[in-house]
Amino acid sequence: MNLFKRRQEQLNIFHKYRKQQKPSVEIPDRSFVTCEQCHSTFVKQDIERNDNVCPVCGHHFTMHVRQRIEHLCDAGSFKEIDKNWITKNVEFPDYDQKLNRAKNKSGLKEAVVCGLARIESIPCAIGIMDSAFMMGSMGTVVGEKITRLIELADRKKLPLILCCTSGGARMQEGIRSLVQMAKTSAALKQFNNHGGLYISLLTNPTTGGVSASFAMLADIILSEPDCLIGFAGRRVIENTTHEQLPDSFQKAEFMLEKGFIDAIVARRDCKRQIANLLRIHGA
Amino acid sequence: MSKPYNIMDAWQKVQLARDSDRPKAQDYIHFLFNDFIELHGDRKYGDDPAVIGGIGFIESMPVTIIAQSKGSTLEENIEKKFGMVSPEGYRKALRLARQAEKFHRPIVTFIDTPGAYPGKGAEERGQAEAIAQCLYQFSDLRTPIIGIVLSEGGSGGALAFSVADHLIMLEHAIYSILSPEGFASILWKDESLAQKASEIMGLTSEDLKVEGFVDTIIPEPEKGAQADFYKVANDLRRHLVDTLMSLKKKRIAALLEQRYKKIRELGVPL
Numbered sequence: 356m357n358l359f360k361r362r363q364e365q366l367n368i369f370h371k372y373r374k375q376q377k378p379s380v381e382i383p384d385r386s387f388v389t390c391e392q393c394h395s396t397f398v399k400q401d402i403e404r405n406d407n408v409c410p411v412c413g414h415h416f417t418m419h420v421r422q423r424i425e426h427l428c429d430a431g432s433f434k435e436i437d438k439n440w441i442t443k444n445v446e447f448p449d450y451d452q453k454l455n456r457a458k459n460k461s462g463l464k465e466a467v468v469c470g471l472a473r474i475e476s477i478p479c480a481i482g483i484m485d486s487a488f489m490m491g492s493m494g495t496v497v498g499e500k501i502t503r504l505i506e507l508a509d510r511k512k513l514p515l516i517l518c519c520t521s522g523g524a525r526m527q528e529g530i531r532s533l534v535q536m537a538k539t540s541a542a543l544k545q546f547n548n549h550g551g552l553y554i555s556l557l558t559n560p561t562t563g564g565v566s567a568s569f570a571m572l573a574d575i576i577l578s579e580p581d582c583l584i585g586f587a588g589r590r591v592i593e594n595t596t597h598e599q600l601p602d603s604f605q606k607a608e609f610m611l612e613k614g615f616i617d618a619i620v621a622r623r624d625c626k627r628q629i630a631n632l633l634r635i636h637g638a
Numbered sequence: 639m640s641k642p643y644n645i646m647d648a649w650q651k652v653q654l655a656r657d658s659d660r661p662k663a664q665d666y667i668h669f670l671f672n673d674f675i676e677l678h679g680d681r682k683y684g685d686d687p688a689v690i691g692g693i694g695f696i697e698s699m700p701v702t703i704i705a706q707s708k709g710s711t712l713e714e715n716i717e718k719k720f721g722m723v724s725p726e727g728y729r730k731a732l733r734l735a736r737q738a739e740k741f742h743r744p745i746v747t748f749i750d751t752p753g754a755y756p757g758k759g760a761e762e763r764g765q766a767e768a769i770a771q772c773l774y775q776f777s778d779l780r781t782p783i784i785g786i787v788l789s790e791g792g793s794g795g796a797l798a799f800s801v802a803d804h805l806i807m808l809e810h811a812i813y814s815i816l817s818p819e820g821f822a823s824i825l826w827k828d829e830s831l832a833q834k835a836s837e838i839m840g841l842t843s844e845d846l847k848v849e850g851f852v853d854t855i856i857p858e859p860e861k862g863a864q865a866d867f868y869k870v871a872n873d874l875r876r877h878l879v880d881t882l883m884s885l886k887k888k889r890i891a892a893l894l895e896q897r898y899k900k901i902r903e904l905g906v907p908l
Contacts, residue, residue, distance in 0.1 A: 443908045447838065495907040502902070524794075524815055526825050529840050530851055533815040534904040536794055537801050540770060541777035541901040548778065566766035567754075567794045572774050586766040586794070587756030591820070598758045605761060615764050 390414050406622045415579050415622055417559065419461075420468045420485045423518055427626050428481065432473035437503055440465060442496045447527040453489060461487035465496045466521070469504040471513070475630035477638050480508035483518040486560070490522035493565055497525070498535025501569065505542040514552040514638045516629065519570040523563020536568035543572050552636045554629060557584050557607070557616065575632055576616045577625075578607040584616070646810070648836040655789045655812045659864040661871070663690060663705035663748040663788060669871045670878065671696050671703060679730060683763060686727030688718045688755070691734045693743065697879050699886075702738035704731045705748035706799060708789070721790075722755035728768035728798055735779055744782040744882055747799045752817050754795030772798035777901060778894055782885035784878065787843075787852070788863075792817045803897050804881050805851065807843045808870065809858040813851070814841035851904065854881075 389396045393412035402409070406426055407416040418426065424433045441464050444451045458464065466488035472481050482504045484491045501517065508515040524532040543553060555573035557566075559582030567586050570576075578584060585605035593600060603609050610616045620628045646654070654660070667674055671694030679685040690705045708721035715721075731747075738745045754765055776783060776798075785802035791813035807813065815821065821839060822831040846852040856874050863870040885893065 440907065445908065495905045498905060499907050526815060526821055528905075529815050530813065530846060530849055531905040533794070533797055534851065534901075536770075536797055537773050537777070537901050538904055540773035541801070541898055544774050544777045545898065562766075564794050567769040567798075568773055569770075571764075571767040571770040584766075585761050586754065586769065587761065591756045592758060592761070595756050596758065600758060604758070609762075613762050613764065615767055 388416070390416075408622050413580070413621070415559070415581065417486060417520075418622075419487065420463060420483045423483050424468075424472070426622070427516075427518075427629065428472035428474060429476060433470050433481075434472070435468060435470040436507065437469055437500050438464070440496050440500055442494055442528075445528055445531070447529075450527045453527070457487075457489045461485055463488050465500065466491045466493070467497045467500050469500050471507075471511075474516075474626060474633060477514075477630060477633045479514045479516055479633065479638070480504050480511070481516045481518070484520045484565075486520045486522075489525065491520045491565070492522050492525035492532075493535050494525035494528040494532045495535065498532070498538055501539050502535075502542045505539070505546050509542075509546045509549055509551055512551070514554065514633055514636065515546065516554050516556065517569060517573070518556045518558060519561045519565055520558045521561060521563065521565035521570075523565060533564065536564045539569045540572060543569055547574075552633070552638065554632055556620075556625070556629070558582055560584070562586065562588065562605075571615070575618075577618055577620050577628065578610065578616045579625075580607060580619050580621060582607050584610045648812075648839070648842060649818075649833045651810055651812055651842055652818060652832075652836050654810050654862045657862065657864055658710065660789050661863050661867050662710060663707045663750055665867065666748065666786075666788065666871060666874070667692075667694075667703055667705060669867075670875050671701070674703070677734060680726045680733055682726070682729055684726045686724045686730060688721055688723045688751070689727035689730050691730050696746075696875070696882070699879075699882060700741075700743050701882070702734050702743045702745045703748070704734055704745060704799065706751040706796070707748075708750055719755050721751040722753060723751055723795055723798075724755045724757070724760045725763040725765050725768035728754075728772050731799065732768075732771060732775055735776065735783075739779050739781045742781060744784065744886060745779070746878065746882075747783065747785045747802065748788055749785060749791045749796050749799045749813075750788040751792060751795050751799075752790055753792040753820070754798075769794050769798045773801055776801035777898065780890050780894065782882065782888075782893060783897075784881055784885070786874070786878070787811045787813055793820075801897075801901065803885055803893060803900070804853050806854045806856060806874070806877060806881075807846060807852040808856050808863055808874075809843050810862045811843055812836075812841040813843075813846055814839050 390409040392414040469482040557578040674694035676692040709715035783802040785805045787807040818832040818836040822835040859865045
């Protein structure tokens, strides 16, 4: 007992002493990230250097559009189109504030960035969604930008790649959001009829109106590991049916097993895999 | 004629649209079409009772009918999952649509669903893919398509049946991105704010006409189609026949071009 007490006292003295000492190096805030899956902590830059993948368990962190462009496209090849499109409020309460918050948080103007780029020197049209902007929800601007990208790919006879992530249609814009599902799907049908190659890459999460439109309409559907893919949300399903859902429910691996995606591709292999697909299709 | 649209507020319309006495797709099918023959199954997995499919005549014109169907009694509704469609329902619709295309029959769809069925099995069998395929395939199906919104249209589950050359909506029907309950739950984390949600969602037939989503509104009596079914159904028949006649006259290429233009111009940013 006594031994423990003495040890505790010594520790207390040590802690007090440590507190008085100023740290020799200033550590900026948020320079560490913790993996959601294995709870290991890393220096942020190390994670970024590792394609935003946890070196311990392989968990794929969310990627910002800019990081995804760097990751997938040849350096400096990405040329953004329609970059100044912003959503104007449709007189929905608090929508302006939400849009502003999303802009500040993500550093983006909307939930999708579209452009022309090269992947291993192969030219393509590419659209990348970002969940940091209002959960990647699809409103009029997102739907229109994607439709315009599809039309551009069609005109220029380029292969089309869409990196999807979305919680679904954007509630604030009501029916105008919902119809984007029909619009993007119809544009893809035209693209398809003209022989265009479309590859979708599903990232975490791809749900709701985006999964029930362009995400699921690709010639080849790739997915990152472990991401959520589905139509209805887990909570809605549990509330409606009172069914117990396994943890694996609506995960990429589950969707692969059920036959709804072509392949799960780890991030480090993604660029090479897409380039191979483009080459096989003679792009 | 009924009174102006704005006599009723949005929430009253929601309740009127969901009234269990409101005529269902099966009532309209029975009234509008002769020699209706129901065709079952998606040829892949099963037959969804929430979708009635089949062929019949209207004014001696053969048509394919694909309808979302709610039940009139609780038992029926449990069987039909309150009109919530499963992947089999969407795939049945697609199968019959392809068949209609092959035999040059126009398609009439009926929309009456709170949304696609949210269930474990539905997800396992690809609810998202089934809806996406409907949107995709209907957009260039080489035969005229007319959609009729009977009571309630909610989310992508309703949209899958709404890709059409001409969309008709009954005056007191509602159509929205999500049910008002779901909308309130997503935006304010509180389902009980559904009434407040309904007021700002723009879900009435008048709102949707302004948006250009709906082409024609069929007027209803003040107390809804349930108050005078035959009047509403007769008006609907007259309009349906006229529209079918004019669409059938069009060349397929022109029809498809016009349909694509209609879809393409939906929801263009302000």
